[in-house]
Amino acid sequence: MKKYDYILVGSGLYAGVFAWYARQKGKSCLVLEKRDHIGGNICCEDVEGIHVHRYGAHIFHTSNKKVWEFVNSLAEFNRYTNSPVANYKGEMYNMPFNMNTFSKMWNISSPKEAKAIIEEQKKEIQGEPKNLEEQAIRLVGREIYEKLVKGYTEKQWGRDCKELPAFIIRRLPVRYTYDNNYFNDLYQGIPIGGYNVIIQRLFEGCDIKMGEDYLENKEYYDSLGETVVYTGTIDAYYNYCFGRLEYRSLRFESEIRGEENYQGVAVVNYTDRETPFTRIIEHKHFEFGTQSKTVITREYPVTWQEGMEPYYPVNDEKNQGLYQKYADLAAKEERVIFGGRLGEYKYYDMDKVIESAMKKAEEVFGINSSSAC
Structure with missing residues (x-):
């Protein structure tokens, strides 16, 4: 009999939620984390009494009531509403694109006027959009694209919008109301006290080793546990046998x-x-x-280069094809569960990571995750 039921590689949300359900079932868990803290990218740091999001803004939002109830069972959430602002060369615009944006940009006041301007500009692109630029103009018109989409997107991807595939932008939210709430979800907020409150609750009762690289001692750690829950990069797990994902x-x-x-x-x-x-x-x-x-x-x-933190999978056709080869290998594993943003090579919002881990917990432990919290 092995020392642990589960070896959890990584300590982000997927591993944390899975660990929480495992502990409810009395299972033993060892958490291996390469960094010097647990929590993955939602980790916060106290600076001057302020909870600093160490790895970028994390705003919790969901329309899944069960997920919302679950996270609220771990921490109390405030009423924060995400209403970001765009700065284009000193001009300030509300986001998402709404009547406040259009009123500032075109000195208009009615949805009818805004819609007429956007519809006229969209006509510039005839036929199927051939790249991201044409796709964006087809969605929101030339002026919004030039001021509020183009530069930001090119910085994010490190490439000209004309060189990016159209499918990267499937939709751009346009609202003909004076509503600055970025998300349409039913629930949103920030945990009072920061995300570390949630992380501590998720990993209660687990043994935790930080500064540990599972892949460097894979054979040893595999010998300690019955099952591995792997949330690192899937290509690294297979020693890049098909090549490196971007x-x-x-x-x-x-x-x-x-x-x-x-x-x-x-x-x-x-x-x-x-x-x-x-x-x-x-x-x-x-x-x-x-x-x-x-x-x-x-x-x-x-x-991204080797040694850097991988944040966003490059979900183009080339990388999706490569990922599928790794996913086919992963599907044959009997003692390894791949999950999360890196394990599944997928951009995940926080609520979707939790949903995914809940679904896996239901499958593994034979529980109804909808009522487990």
Whole structure:
């Protein structure tokens, strides 16, 4: 009999939710984390009494009531509503694209006027869009694309929009109402006290080793557990036998500022191409902070290289084909569960990661995850 029922590789949301259900069933878990902290990319750090999102803004939102009830059983959530602002060369626009945006851009006041302008501009693209630029113009018109989509997208991907496939942007939200709420989901908020409160609850009762690379000691750790829950990069697990999957990465620059309020909102997107960062996050606004100082973080997209943190899978046809080869291998594994953003090579919002882990827990433990919390 092995020492642990489960070896959990990584300590992000997928592993945490799975561990929580495993512990409810009395299962023993060992968590292996390469970083010096648990929580993956939702980890927060206390700076000047402010809960700083170390790896970029994480705003919880979902329309899944069961997921919402689950996270609220772990921590109390505040009423934060995501209403980011776009800065285009000093011009400030509300996001998502709504009547406040259109009123500022075109000095109009009615949905009828806004719709007429956008519909006229969309006519520029005839036939099937051949690239991301044409797709975006087809969705929102030339002017919104030029000011609020083009530069931001090119910084994110490190490529000209004309070189990016059209399918990357399937939709761009356009609202003919004066509503700055970015998400349409029924529920949203930030855990009071930061995401570390949730992480601590999810991994209660687990043995945890930080600074540990599972793949460097794979044989040893496999000998300790009955089943491995692997949330690292799937291509690395198979030693890149088919080649390396591509990712985009991020670099963060944070600073403490001796002022109470730097930008008046949690997130400002910089949508021109010349500004090297994509956004500035002012963390205190996530929890309506009243501290005398503030902490801001500039976010820079970078090309991922070995040793960097992989943030966004590059979901083009080439990489999806490569991932499918790895997924076919993974499907044959009897003692390994692949999950999460890196294990499944998929961009996941937080609620979707939790849904996925719940579904797997239901399958593995024979429980109804909808009522488990």
